[in-house]
Amino acid sequence: MNTLVDRLYAFLRSLRLAAVLLIILALLSVAGGIIPQGKPADFYFSQMPSLARLILWLGFDRLFTSRIFMIAVALFTMNLTVCTVHRLGNELAKPRTMRRHGPDLLHIGLIIIIFGSILTSRTRTEHFFTAGEGQHIHLPDRQALYITRLEQEIYEGGRVRTWITEGSIGPASVETPHDGDMGGDTLGEEGYAAEAGSLGMRMPSVSLPAASTERGTLSTSGTEPNAAAQQHIQPQGTPVTIKVNTPYRGKGYTIYQYDWKTFSLPILADAAGTQFVLQSGRKVATPDGFVLFMATEQPPAPKDAPVEPIAVFLLEQQGTRTLVRARPGDRLGSFLLKGYEIRSLSGLKIKSDPWFPLVLAGIIIAMVGILLTYIRKLKGLSA
Amino acid sequence: MIATLAFALLLVSQVLQGIWLFRRSSREHVSPWISLAAGLLLAITVVQRSIAIRFFALTNLYESLLFLAMLAALAVFGLARLRLTADSKALPFAMNMLAIVFLALASSPLAPSAIRPPVPALQSGWLVLHVSFTFIGEIFFAVGLVTAILQLAARDEERRRRFDRLTYTSIAIGYPIFTAGALVFGAIWAENAWGRWWGWDPKETWALITWLTYTAYLHFRLVRKNTSKLMPMLVILGFLIAMFTFFGVNFLLKGLHSYA
Known part of the structure; x- marks a missing residue:
């Protein structure tokens, strides 16, 4: 009774097919490991002109979501499923003491991982934020994370030890520049413009608490401070501490300490001793013009060595504008650059991945299967 | 310094195993112990660096190569204890060689040995x-x-x-x-x-x-x-x-x- 179905079944449960598919998956992965992934078409034409058309035609610019790779994975999953069902049937027919379920568990675990990863890739959401002390971020469960304290721990040599974001989670109530519905893309579209972060992730830009702040009181720079961001709200809520490698796990989401940005704001003092902290693009008036802070520059220095930045100002005096690079102690018209105020922004990632527990279950089952399989085999070899 | 001593011991072990390759005796008793000593010295180096950075010293290429060389050196001893060297003298010889290669790579400019604490x-x-x-x-x-x-x-x-x-x-x-x-x-x-x-x-x-x-x-x-x-x-x-x-x-x- 060698029907087409029988032959198809025999083909699909073939160990030889499994081995060949593994090799094919490995070869495709090699291609994906060598060809830069996710680049625009121009990149392939400029970097590998002879192969660009083929790469794009095969979809190898996004190999791991390409049709070829998906077909190989689908075939492998079918092979794995048929093998597992067939093998499980055979094992269950044996007396209990003779059964070996290690490979079955390994295969079931792998099938769960494959299906779990498809589900997570379709349902997981990620949002990236940068926020400072006193700001808050809306969370998926209608709560908000109110950031009360940011701390960057540094080793003696100047290398970063860890980043810590402290705050509390409570009901979302106050409108801020971050307000939006976490369920949609509102937030992402609002601020995903700026390239930021050492890991190359896109972060939303955040306006700083004040445009130009006289120490202790608001400044007279002519620009209203950002009232929403200025609020230091500390509602009653659950205190949370988020560190690198120690994410906060909420109901249906997790918050990761993902990145950190530290920047220096120049402190200018006038003749009367009044101090002003300037943000980039903001200015303070002088009797014959203004001083506008543009940016800071990092002078060349050994890696990880602490170094004081150079502040770049646009100085206007009697209608003449000049670009001035200043260090602490330098004069800028009637002002003195006293030093810098260090501010930090915490880069947070809020992830929701409802199917990850399924992947985790698959990993655990597969590991148990591997251990059972090879412990048994090794016992057999040593016998 | 300790890693250099381990490297020297591995070279001595390599020479002994090289001589043994051309001799008729089925076992060579000294070189596995020398490789073990080298492995233990490398383990001490790993511990020293771990204390210095207050974390397990496996956070850069240099430390990884030290760890791999340590494992390879210990494997030479393990293979001898399991009498697997009787099957082939080339087996401990090659594993010892591997430990030397890892240590040589560790001392190359590709793997800076400066002690630096791990990033977050x-x-x-x-x-x-x-x-x-x-x-x-x-x-x-x-x-x-x-x-x-x-x-x-x-x-x-x-x-x-x-x-x-x-x-x-x-x-x-x-x-x-x-x-x-x-x-x-x-x-x-x-x-x-x-x-x-x-x-x-x-x-x-x-x-x-x-x-x-x-x-x-x-x-x-x-x-x-x-x-x-x-x-x-x-x-x-x-x-x-x-x-x-x-x-x-x-x-x-x-x-x-x-x-x-």
């Missing part, structure tokens, strides 16, 4: 499990590599079978350890640190290729038993890919693992 993402117990299990698995793969080469070079069927059995045993031990280290603990660490358990980062992709190659070997062996040359060649290929994953990806391909 590396301060995780999962990282220690991830790296240490991966390397332990790879040392078993290295044993498999040597026996696979010997299997290909063997002239009589009996020796081929014996080497095939050794190859299979070493891969069968290394495979679950490597799987746990490179893929499982790595995924858990990535999930904890960056909120994604798999990201097709070049290192992840190449670790998967290594795993697929050894998985294919284990499946082919079920089908073809030990008569085919394909299987030892897969084991050799698997180790080359594992080493590319370790070194090549670091220097040729950019990704989240570029510090490793």
